[in-house]
Amino acid sequence: MKRLRLFSIFFLLLFLFPNGKIFSWGFWAHKKINHMAVFTLPPGMISFYKKNIDYITEHAVDPDRRRNVIPEEGPRHYIDMEHYGDSVPQFWKDAVAKYGEDSLNEYGIVPWHIVKLTYMLTDAFRKKEGLLILHYSADLGHYVADAHVPLHTTENYNGQLSGQTGIHDFWESRLPELYGENYDFFTGKATYIENPQTEAWKIVHESHAALDSVLAFEKSLTDTFPSDQKFTYEQRGTTTKKVYSKEFSEKYNQLLKGMVERRLRLAIQRVGGYWYTAWINAGSPPLDEIEYKEIFQKTWDTTKIQDLLQKRGTLKTKGHID
Numbered sequence: 001m002k003r004l005r006l007f008s009i010f011f012l013l014l015f016l017f018p019n020g021k022i023f024s025w026g027f028w029a030h031k032k033i034n035h036m037a038v039f040t041l042p043p044g045m046i047s048f049y050k051k052n053i054d055y056i057t058e059h060a061v062d063p064d065r066r067r068n069v070i071p072e073e074g075p076r077h078y079i080d081m082e083h084y085g086d087s088v089p090q091f092w093k094d095a096v097a098k099y100g101e102d103s104l105n106e107y108g109i110v111p112w113h114i115v116k117l118t119y120m121l122t123d124a125f126r127k128k129e130g131l132l133i134l135h136y137s138a139d140l141g142h143y144v145a146d147a148h149v150p151l152h153t154t155e156n157y158n159g160q161l162s163g164q165t166g167i168h169d170f171w172e173s174r175l176p177e178l179y180g181e182n183y184d185f186f187t188g189k190a191t192y193i194e195n196p197q198t199e200a201w202k203i204v205h206e207s208h209a210a211l212d213s214v215l216a217f218e219k220s221l222t223d224t225f226p227s228d229q230k231f232t233y234e235q236r237g238t239t240t241k242k243v244y245s246k247e248f249s250e251k252y253n254q255l256l257k258g259m260v261e262r263r264l265r266l267a268i269q270r271v272g273g274y275w276y277t278a279w280i281n282a283g284s285p286p287l288d289e290i291e292y293k294e295i296f297q298k299t300w301d302t303t304k305i306q307d308l309l310q311k312r313g314t315l316k317t318k319g320h321i322d
């Protein structure tokens with residue numbers, strides 16, 4: 001009965017917000033990023049993460065699933081840089097003082113949320129709480145990955161303001177799904193991040209700097225490409241989906257000169273970097289002592305984690321840094 005109600009809410013929300021910002025790296029890419037980030041980790045961490053790699057991989061998409069049911073989840077995935085300009089305060093408290101919390105939640109908070117999650121993961125390491133380490137690692141991986149997507153840094157997030165509607169899914173889902181098999185996912189070792197806050201902003205600025213190319217190449221290609229060959233229809237299960245044709249995708253991918261692969265590789269290495277940094281900042285606790293059995297119970301679900309968080313008093317209604 002409870003499950004039925006949850007499903008009803010889910011579909012009601014989909015119905016109410018069909019054009020909401022429900023985008024993110026496709027599920028395939030998010031899972032791949034978290035999965036491969038495990039292999040960047042140092043000896044003191046890697047065995048714990050390898051043992052739990054299924055969890056880390058599967059739960060890479062939890063934050064996107066939550067977006068449909070938790071209102072404050074949405075702004076954690078993006079930041080509209082046009083709104084903030086160059087002089088945006090990096091500290092959450094300063095940003096709140098300058099823009100107000102409502103405004104921040106409207107225009108997105110991904111860099112601040114990455115920092116918040118880093119602190120929460122550090123705390124989980126300190127307390128050696130296996131369940132929470134995995135939960136925050138999977139979540140942090142998601143937000144760090146999202147910050148690497150140029151279209152997560154603009155109010156024109158789906159090309160809807162420039163006559164390019166659909167480009168979001170094209171860049172971050174269609175292209176990796178078409179060409180991801182040939183990507184090189186081995187990125188080298190995770191490195192310690194001296195300042196998680198500066199790094200989060202660096203990622204966002206890099207992504208935003210790539211935005212012009214993402215939009216301009218699609219536009220110039222559209223202008224020269226036969227319009228009846230730009231899209232095609234593909235069968236997905238029982239539904240037929242309109243997608244960018246393989247020919248158009250191929251040309252666009254060539255123009256981008258490996259940008260999607262590059263952003264994805266950077267995301268993998270930095271996800272590993274953020275996990276590693278949280279562990280180091282927690283004093284490099286030995287992870288072998290952590291009990292896993294509980295984590296692998298099939299009965300584990302989000303309700304359990306919510307209960308745990310509530311008990312600890314760390315569940316807040318707003319997605320900001322304290």
Ligand SMILES: [Zn+2]
Pocket residue numbers: 023024025063064077142146
């Ligand atoms: Zn997302």
